[in-house]
Amino acid sequence: MKLRVIGLLAAFLVSQVSAVALFGQCGGNNYRGATACDEAYSQCLATSVPVPTAPIVIGTVDASSCPSSSPPAGQKFKFFGVNIAGFEFGCNTDGTCATNQVTPPLTEYSSYDGAGQMSHFVNDNKFxxxxxxxxxxxxxxxPGATLNTANFEKYDKLVQACLNTGAYCIIDIHNYxxxxxxxxxxxYPTDAHFTSLWNQIxxxxxxxxxxxxxxxxEPHNIPSLTTWVTTVxxxxxxxxxxxxxSQYILLPGNDWSNAATFVSSGSADALSKxxxxxxxxxxxLFDVHKYLDSDNTGTHAxxxxxxxxxFNSLAQWLRCNKRQALNSETGGGNTASCATYFCQQLAFQQANADVIVGVVGWAAGSFDATYVLNEGPTRSGQGWVDTSLVKSCMIPYAK
Structure with a gap:
């Protein structure tokens, strides 16, 4: 489905019978209906979105029984921005981390200017x-040891650079x-080892x-979800x-924090406790991830x-259960297909921002321009130039 963002030109609207509601059909082969989007949304689709005729059952909740399962109009994300990667470089999905591969995205320690990137994203793009x-x-x-003073000091410089922009700053332990x-x-390690880390931080x-x-x-292949929830x-x-x-805390479920299986895997119900x-x-907040490539790995352009x-299924479950989620990892390549699909995803997520409260793209920081999902801006004189995907899809949903 191709998203159309249509300007509401008065002369064009005169000829329309009625405006198309949010994500209603406004084009496509053999389509003869209205082609102008509702002014409150300004977003509709070139092909129809199937509407279930039976009650939607998501997890253990019948969405049709919810007092209100439709999103309010005119919503904006509470949280919107980018991952600033580098301090997790060398980590594998089995939780091993070669710390000699860490590349701090700070000019004091590398050629990457994460502080400058964040300042640009906030001041110029309103992330x-x-x-x-x-x-x-x-x-x-x-596990259980005291913080490495020298290493934590370096990481804290990135946190402080983030805080200095006035933005929200997510401390993410990237160990799967x-x-x-x-x-x-x-x-091993025990809950006591893990909570020692979090107590210190x-x-x-x-x-x-x-x-x-x-x-x-991204916890994954967890044998006992009940035990994992005890750890959380x-x-x-x-x-x-x-x-x-009072600060926000992100609760991670099983299956790589996959938004597609967050409910069906039992993570949603379990973490609700x-x-x-x-x-x-x-x-x-529930912490969910979702990529847009063929295998949901975020490894294809x-x-x-x-x-x-x-996200429709997830949003309905969240609304039914009066909970909220943050999509803290998502993104695509700087390609035409991602410009189409990622824009569509963000439009739908923002329309459901009462329960999907934010999106954080992957990734900027210490990645160079050859990285397949690069969202890092490049220096141009005294300013910065954003990637094509950031320009086409992300900036419009931050302002």
């Missing part, structure tokens, strides 16, 4: 959120639910209201007890899906 991945092994020499091949809380940023704690990047709860409890009582110290769920069906 307001950055995710700052880091390897657990870079921060501590072993593991330490050197072993699953946290289900063998949260204590450093307890007074920073715009720090967001991303408990863990322990981390949340430790963060709150460290004095970070995680609470703050007072038993509330305030500022606890071309995009093959708009993910509207995925």
């Amino acid at each position: 307001n959120t950055f995710r700052l991945p880091v390897a657990w092994q870079y921060l501590t020499s072993s 639910g593991r330490w050197n091949g072993q699953i946290i809380g289900q063998s 949260a204590s450093k940023y307890a007074s920073k209201s715009k720090v967001i704690f991303g408990i863990m990047n 709860q322990a981390a949340v409890t430790q963060i709150r007890q460290a004095g970070a009582t 995680v609470t703050n110290l007072d038993g509330s769920t305030s500022n606890l 071309d995009c093959t899906t708009d993910n509207i069906a995925v």
Whole structure:
């Protein structure tokens, strides 16, 4: 489906019988209906979106029973921005991390200017959120150990550069639910080892209201989801007890945090039981990821899906259950197919921003221009030049 963003020219509207509602059909082969989008949305599709005739059942909840399963009009993302990568370089999906490959996106330590990138994204593009991945092994020499002072000082410089822009800054432990091949809380390391890490980090940023704690990047192949949720709860409890009582915390499920399976895998229901110290769920957001390439790996330049069906199902579950999610990793190549599909995905997500509260693209930071999903701007004189995907798809949803 090809998204059309149509300007509402008065002379054009005179000839239309009625405006097309959000994501309604406004074009396509043999289409003879209205072609102008509703002024409140200014977005419609060239082909029709199938509308189920039976009640939609998502997970264990019948969406038709919800008091309100439709998004309000005219929404904007609360969080929108880019991952600033580099401190997690060398990490593999088994939780091993070769810290000698870490490339801090700071000019003091490398040729990459993450601080300048974030300043540009905020001041010129109006982004307001950055995710700052880091390897657990870079921060501590072993599970349960105290923070490596020298390494944490370097990472903190990136966090402070982020905070200095006025943006939200997500601290993301990028270890896939593991330490050197072993699953946290289900063998070694223990929950106590993991919560020691989060106690130390949260204590450093307890007074920073715009720090967001991303408990863990992309857990996968977790044998016991119940045990994993116990680990997540322990981390949340430790963060709150460290004095970070009101900041947002991102709750990661199984299956690589995949938005497509977040409900069906049981992660949504299981993580719904995680609470703050007072038993509330305030500022606890579900952490979901979704790429647009053929196998959802984010390793291909071309995009093959708009993910509207995925995020429609997720949004309805969230709305039914009065919860919210942040899409903290998504993106595509700087290609025509991604300019089409990624724009469509972002349009739909923003239309559901009451429950999908933000999007953080992957990635800028220490990637060079040859990286397949590069979103990093390049220097041009005293300014910056954005990638084609950032220009065509991301900037319009930040302003």
